[in-house]
Amino acid sequence: MPDEPRLGDAYGEIMRAALAEETGVGVRPTIGGTIPRPVIEIVERDDGLINGAPAARYLCGPSQWQPFDLRALDRLDGRTLDIGTGAGRLALALQERGVPVVGLDVSPATVEVAAARGVRATVCATVGEHARAAGQRYDCFAMLGNNMGLLEGRHRAGDFLDALAAMARPGARVVAQGTDPYATTDSVHVTYHERNRAAGRLGGQLRIRVRYRDVATEWFDYLLCTAEELARLVASTPWRVEEIDDADAPFYVAVLRLT
Numbered sequence: 001m002p003d004e005p006r007l008g009d010a011y012g013e014i015m016r017a018a019l020a021e022e023t024g025v026g027v028r029p030t031i032g033g034t035i036p037r038p039v040i041e042i043v044e045r046d047d048g049l050i051n052g053a054p055a056a057r058y059l060c061g062p063s064q065w066q067p068f069d070l071r072a073l074d075r076l077d078g079r080t081l082d083i084g085t086g087a088g089r090l091a092l093a094l095q096e097r098g099v100p101v102v103g104l105d106v107s108p109a110t111v112e113v114a115a116a117r118g119v120r121a122t123v124c125a126t127v128g129e130h131a132r133a134a135g136q137r138y139d140c141f142a143m144l145g146n147n148m149g150l151l152e153g154r155h156r157a158g159d160f161l162d163a164l165a166a167m168a169r170p171g172a173r174v175v176a177q178g179t180d181p182y183a184t185t186d187s188v189h190v191t192y193h194e195r196n197r198a199a200g201r202l203g204g205q206l207r208i209r210v211r212y213r214d215v216a217t218e219w220f221d222y223l224l225c226t227a228e229e230l231a232r233l234v235a236s237t238p239w240r241v242e243e244i245d246d247a248d249a250p251f252y253v254a255v256l257r258l259t
């Protein structure tokens, strides 16, 4: 059997290389040490499916964003926690608008990259750790870049949303970007959804790890769900679905309101 990748901060390695790609400073991939290659984030799913996407999208400004990201940005105001901030593209856009924002991420090197790019307030933690540690209060919680996925599934979504509620000011909102996983006829995905349901999981409850060069994250659950599935997940939490903007289906922006 070939060696497994080493366990580590793969997201952080990706963001560092993407920053080097953007700025020309630091280590970035090349062919033969001279010809630049794009930094590619590799996502491996537990059925063997592998996908790659350029990491430059995590650093680009609003002029290059998808329309649904721009509409999510417009829905954020008041003190905002940018959850899974990555290289901080949203936090930087909010700062530009004068919206107070804290960029939170579990990846230490990612937080360093966000800070190096100008995100003024950062924290390296999970939302649970941040809720327990800080006594922080927020008006908005942002989950962009498909980060609705951080709800993970039926087993974890309640704890995640309870942690946000513990940090929420009255009337607070969650603005999260999600994807309907079932808007496909691709048999690889349809079979995966069926396999998940047979195992008692939500169809779009992905089991994935992120890889870069010889490094991989741990395997983790990342949820793609429909607006209806989302409504069922939040029903037993202090949040309610206030709005679903699915003008760019299968992608959507969900707004949850604290009850």
Ligand SMILES: C[S@@+](CC[C@H](N)C(=O)[O-])C[C@H]1O[C@@H](n2cnc3c(N)ncnc32)[C@H](O)[C@@H]1O
Pocket: 011, 012, 057, 058, 059, 083, 084, 085, 086, 087, 088, 089, 090, 104, 105, 106, 107, 110, 125, 126, 127, 143, 144, 145, 146, 147, 150
């Ligand atoms: C798909 S990227 C999205 C980055 C950013 N939101 C954007 O749209 O450009 C996911 C980010 O979430 C972070 N992340 C993953 N799991 C997390 C967790 N449990 N809590 C906080 N951040 C997490 C990763 O380190 C990564 O930076």
